[in-house]
Amino acid sequence: MKETIRIASGQGFWGDLPEAPFQQVTKGPVDYLVMDYLAEVTMSILQKQKRRDPSMGYAKDLVPLMERILPIIVEKKIGVITNGGGVNPASCRDAIFKVAKKLGIKEIAIGLVMGDDILERLDGFIAGGIPFANMETGEPVASVRPNLMSANVYFGAAPIAEALRQGAQIVITGRTTDTGLTLAPMMFEFNWSETDWDKLAAGTVAGHILECGAQSTGGNFSGDWESVPDLAHVGFPIAEAYPHGDIVITKHENTGGVVSEATVKEQLLYEIGDPRSYITPDVVADFTTIRLEQSGKDRVRVFGVKGRQAPESYKVSMSHLDGYTAFGTLTYAWPDAMKKARKADEILRTRLADLALQFDEIRSEFLGYNSCHGPLSEPVEPSNEVVLRIGVRSRDRDAVERFGREIAPLILTGPPAVTGFAGGRPRPSEVIAYWPALMPRSMVTPQVHVKRLQ
Amino acid sequence: MRVRLLDIAHARSGDKGDTANIGLIARKPEYYPLLLRHVTAERVKEHFRGICEGTVERYELENLSALNFLLHESLGGGGTKTLRNDAQGKTLSSALLRMVIDVDEIRR
Structure with missing residues (x-):
């Protein structure tokens, strides 16, 4: 040894x-x-x-x-x-x-x-009475089964x-x-x-x-x-x-x-x-x-x-499709950088409301001010420049796509001294949510194969 | 005497689903009793008002002069769903170090 x-x-x-x-x-x-x-x-x-x-x-x-x-x-x-x-x-x-x-x-x-990888055996296990309840919420996996993308022990x-x-x-x-x-x-x-x-x-x-x-x-x-x-x-x-x-x-x-x-x-x-x-x-x-x-x-x-x-149980890591998100950013410069960024946020939200788009959440953060510590940030607003970052999430992909088309127009239709829109239109990306669950150890066995190159 | 945690502790944070964890470590073992006495789960919950929507759990690791906090419902739905710039709560560690505690006596 x-x-x-x-x-x-x-x-x-x-x-x-x-x-x-x-x-x-x-x-x-x-x-x-x-x-x-x-x-x-x-x-x-x-x-x-x-x-x-x-x-x-x-x-x-x-x-x-x-x-x-x-x-x-x-x-x-x-x-x-x-x-x-x-x-x-x-x-x-x-x-x-x-x-x-x-x-x-x-x-x-x-x-x-x-x-x-138990994705293909999953329905058999569910039929056999394993609920794969979400370890955080207790919800059984059946509710997200059609959207499941992976399941691994x-x-x-x-x-x-x-x-x-x-x-x-x-x-x-x-x-x-x-x-x-x-x-x-x-x-x-x-x-x-x-x-x-x-x-x-x-x-x-x-x-x-x-x-x-x-x-x-x-x-x-x-x-x-x-x-x-x-x-x-x-x-x-x-x-x-x-x-x-x-x-x-x-x-x-x-x-x-x-x-x-x-x-x-x-x-x-x-x-x-x-x-x-x-x-x-x-x-x-x-x-x-x-x-x-x-x-x-x-x-x-x-x-x-x-x-x-x-x-006596294995942890199972599953993932499922759970809607779409997109993020847009715009940079505002002195003078009154924060005031302009807030105004742009207000204008954008009004336009989204006028369009009656359905979002689960809209979140605005000001990079350089409060995107990390939120309400714990010291109330000293940046004067040189600030980045407005807006994100949306929705089950409706079209709503998220439309949001992406509302960012660039703010440059010509909103407050001045704005830049930082070089990356193109924000595109919807899939939200892949994590679903942790448990299953009995006895139902899966690790397979070990060793192969030699000769 | 008022002391900012930054001066007596360091910290690291991360995510598990919609729960953030913050490990808070005393810079010297003699500061650990201060953390134990003053940085309670209730105090941390209050500190993170507007960020932590759920409960706060505290665990003690006397062997490492450290505390571990679990902040439930604090990441806007969790790593992939969240709209936060700090999607995984990586900077919540330094947010905790902003806390100021009142200590009667502190040996430097």
Whole structure:
């Protein structure tokens, strides 16, 4: 058994710093590279792409990235684990095999974790009595069934660990928890059992610290943000894991950013609910047991983490079409910038009312004044310039489209000293709403396939 | 003595559906009791009047000298539906740091 493994975070979300994964595998020693590509509504976008072209439906950026790093990971024997397979992990694997052949790579094994996509089995499950009630509102899914665009079960680390056990160097999954990507190599390398709750909780906490990339190494840090060195070359986080469950969060030497108790704390608190129950399919981690200790420069030791058995249900992430939105912006300049922006807003709202268009909501914000803190903003109105931003939402696409045609006319028919309308007419975009639900674990089984390129 | 949270704490916020979470962390462990005593769920609900339409829950993490707040019905319907520029409530963290609390004594 290895004494320690180093797991590097390469992407905190789909669209994160393109250089980060390359830096992680070249700037110092790592054993695994983990990359999270899936936000809550990403699956619906990928389903749409797959419907248009059955060979699509995964994170396309992954293929050129793998083309760039494959020779390095093969030479250094670095494992790669990603949920970028989206709703089509097999096509993603085939695309990577193709670039591997092109690069002259003789042998590589890619594992898939599938079975999370239950969109086509959904009606059977509903008929079988699973309500898929919305976890926030309690509403049964039947009310939005015709508009459902995706439905995916969140799997955990166990099936990824199984793919590694079967010899996969690269593991591509569909909807897997972000934390599972980091926990899996620990389970595999250290032979952690699926009931060793404290160790699984420690690996899960490490996964939570890694899952948003540089947010744990000084990015978006609200403590003394100006003191964070060289964010231009920020190092992404690395979890150095030990068999007994201790974790050290660090980053490569000669990179920017900082790893301190404060930067790690901020990420630990990011997007959590009840800290005593951080629920994953692997374990329920108790964040109130986490101990932190600065153990060196850019090294924070994470220890003492306690966990308990995971619940008997899987979380299911669904998405459905829920109307349309459009946004228009106009910039007003001195003198009386705010007064003009308010007047323009009033004129536009009058015109929309005259047209008797049906909107669920119209919202006006003044960028540079109150779009972030709303009523908490200090009542000091900007005098140099301000951006009026108006958004509308409606089930009626035509109403939203018509709103888009009412923005540009304000330039010639409203208050003066106005500009900033270069982007063209605002177009309606689909609202894809998120529908979280639960289902019994016994009804779905993760499918693990490992295939070798020879 | 009146103290602005910005001077004794830092924070990060994010979203889960229409609920925003704000992690509030004491800059020094000795400031944590002040947060615990003064930054109550009721106080936070009142602070976010006009933004938070639902309830506020508070959780304590003494081990991290931190509090976690859940602000329900605060994001205009949630990440994809909302018409807010700050769709995911990313700046609600600094909005909380605007809060001024009255402390009897504070060791610097």
